[in-house]
Amino acid sequence: MLVLHIGTHKTGTSALQTYLSRHPESLEHAGARYVQSARSAGKAHHELPWAIRGKHGAEMSVWRELRAELDANSGVENIVSSEGFWFCDPAAVKAQLRDVRDVRIVMYLRRQDKYLQSLYKQSVAGGRKTAFPDWLEKSRARGDYLAVVERWAAQFGAGNLVVRPYERDGHTIDVVEDFAEILGVEVGERKKGKRHNPSPRLELLQFIRAFNQLDLNVDRDKFFYSLIHRNPDYIRSTDLLSHEQSVSLLSEYADGNRVLAERYHGGAALFPDLTRDAAADIWPADGEAYFSMIVDVLDAVVALAGSGEIKPKTETSGRTRRRHD
Numbered sequence: 001m002l003v004l005h006i007g008t009h010k011t012g013t014s015a016l017q018t019y020l021s022r023h024p025e026s027l028e029h030a031g032a033r034y035v036q037s038a039r040s041a042g043k044a045h046h047e048l049p050w051a052i053r054g055k056h057g058a059e060m061s062v063w064r065e066l067r068a069e070l071d072a073n074s075g076v077e078n079i080v081s082s083e084g085f086w087f088c089d090p091a092a093v094k095a096q097l098r099d100v101r102d103v104r105i106v107m108y109l110r111r112q113d114k115y116l117q118s119l120y121k122q123s124v125a126g127g128r129k130t131a132f133p134d135w136l137e138k139s140r141a142r143g144d145y146l147a148v149v150e151r152w153a154a155q156f157g158a159g160n161l162v163v164r165p166y167e168r169d170g171h172t173i174d175v176v177e178d179f180a181e182i183l184g185v186e187v188g189e190r191k192k193g194k195r196h197n198p199s200p201r202l203e204l205l206q207f208i209r210a211f212n213q214l215d216l217n218v219d220r221d222k223f224f225y226s227l228i229h230r231n232p233d234y235i236r237s238t239d240l241l242s243h244e245q246s247v248s249l250l251s252e253y254a255d256g257n258r259v260l261a262e263r264y265h266g267g268a269a270l271f272p273d274l275t276r277d278a279a280a281d282i283w284p285a286d287g288e289a290y291f292s293m294i295v296d297v298l299d300a301v302v303a304l305a306g307s308g309e310i311k312p313k314t315e316t317s318g319r320t321r322r323r324h325d
Helices: 013-022 024-029 047-053 061-072 083-087 090-097 112-125 132-143 145-156 175-183 202-212 220-228 243-251 254-264 288-306
Strands: 002-005 032-034 077-081 103-109 161-165
Touching: 002 175, 013 077, 013 175, 024 032, 047 061, 047 083, 047 090, 061 077, 061 090, 090 145, 103 145, 103 175, 112 132, 112 202, 112 243, 145 161, 145 254, 161 175, 161 254, 202 220, 202 288, 220 288
Parallel strands: 002 077, 002 103, 032 077, 103 161
Antiparallel strands: none
8 A cells, every 4th residue: 555645735744754764663663654755855755746747846756766765565554745836736656555455545734824824934944035915926826725636536536535623723733643443553752942933933034035135145044044043933834924914815715615525524624714813013123123133134144154055146055945846
């Protein structure tokens, strides 16, 4: 059997992939394994969707390696994970899997207003320069979950799709524990440290986007994490839309979400109701918190410049952008 985890982005995927790559013994005990092929880029199998989509120089040979590994381990539950599959043509994935017939597709979905805000923030951390309203106008189709799920169902069968909500009972779930439950794996005690893929609050996001306008060659990951982990208050996923804007946005997906819940989630709601929560606390430009953040941003830039890791655009470092799809 193959368990194919396809995302989506910003639903605990990095934490899950980190756990799967670091705990082979727990998986083995349950008759499962995290596939080794196509993980040279990190803890996830991003090279597989990259190869299909012609991204980042990934070659189709990674699929041949995957098939060989699956053949050699046909008696266990093999796991492949990459949120890049969410943007893949499922027919192309099925064609590359060839004789692999027992396939379960697992996906986690987050309410679209939260998902799109968080996804945009990740793109800015990766080097994007576009303002949020412009990005959102061009990216609204990314909130059409039903269209994507239907394409996967058409290729692999609706009964082989596992659609899970990212939020339950007013809180985001622990995706590691939830995925382990799907597999029948005992997670046990584990240390929960820093968030694996955090989003920056609006004020910090604007500084990062301003830095992106300079179009420098820089290790985006190193710059971003040198900032975000300096202060836990720098982390916040959703502060770009007002309540009224969220209401308007969600109305565009309401019909699709209803059908999605009926067909793929037993009729139960996939997302929490939108409530009028207190507006996000925005730091005033003349306040101490904002001033301290400016100091941290300047310190991070100076540290990178001092180490020679900020280069003019004419020089190529090969590490100019965080990889995301």
